[in-house]
Amino acid sequence: MSSSKQVQEESFNNLPVYFHNLKKKTNRYSITDLKTNVNNRFECCFVTLGHTMHVFLTMMLPVILVVSAPLRGNTLTTMFLALGIDSNNESLPLAYGFGICNDSRSWNWFLKRLRNCLSGVRDVAFICNISDVTASAISNVFPTSYIGYCCHNMFITLVGRCRDAINYEHLYWQTCKAYTMGEFEEKFVALQNAIPSQAHWLDSIGHEKWARSCLPNLRFNVLTAYTYIADSSSLIFMDAEDVPITSLLDAALSSLMIVYNQRRQYGDDFGDGLTPYANTNLQRRQNKAGRCRTKRIHDLTYEVTEQRNVFNLNYRTHICSCGKWRASGIPCRHVIATTKQKGKNIMDDFQLCYLSAVYRGFYGVDMVYPSLPPTDWEMPNEMIVVLPPTI
């Protein structure tokens, strides 16, 4: 056996001790778990840093992107990832793991650990790839949760079914991004007519799975997991062939340390007010608010006229009939115009997570620490046997 192969195999034996030290010595409150077969051979593992999950539950949009990333090795083939989205529209790994198989059994196991971390706190929406085994595993583990599809992945699937669809990408995205049902229906019929062979397939998916005008509150404005996964690509960087699993876990931890440190410094540069992402959206919408005329209808409901169109907004439910306030948690131009007329503070109309103080609290609440070298490991009282997987 080559020495690198031997080191890789020994790293599976060391996993229980590695996790013991992660939880007890370096990143307290982290949660880890290991799945082995009846012969104690490794199948997959789960890791979440305790405070990351706490911050997600209290300060982030309740949307989780669930994706797998292929690894090139013969032994470990898959990285499992659950990503949250922070209020500056950047992804943050909430939980991750490595496994020997990207199948529904492994996903069921991984997602049940994730469910234990979310236990009973609030509803969470999930976004995954339409072609993945993850969708069925999510519906199995979170039967009452909303599950939507990544629009980017859906388009790739559509093109895979019909090459001609590539010529209608612009129309496809117009359909995805429509804010109102009327606009959506017009674009959707045009899309079906453009690609008649896929008309039934597009209809059968369920519009609420991908079209912004049909999204439930819980999905907010998240249309695609693609950019968020690209943000996390630094986690998926190495050729896993013959790389010890503890080195992969170290690399994931280092990547998270860099993310936390960068965003902590970045947050210190924010002024009071909103995150840059929310501020950019506010500026853009503010520029269009000047042409809106507002009339109070009743208590917290208003009617806003913009050219020949009339929109109804409700401050109690945070819904404007244009759809943008509900979809993004950021006030639309109709709300901006009305709040200004009322002489109120526009900051009160944002989801709390978009405040820069909340962002700073998020990344400043705790640190991520590197793992200890094996020479400094503390040995647990009870040892669990983990053998390398058979190939």
Ligand SMILES: [Zn+2]
């Ligand atoms: Zn509006």
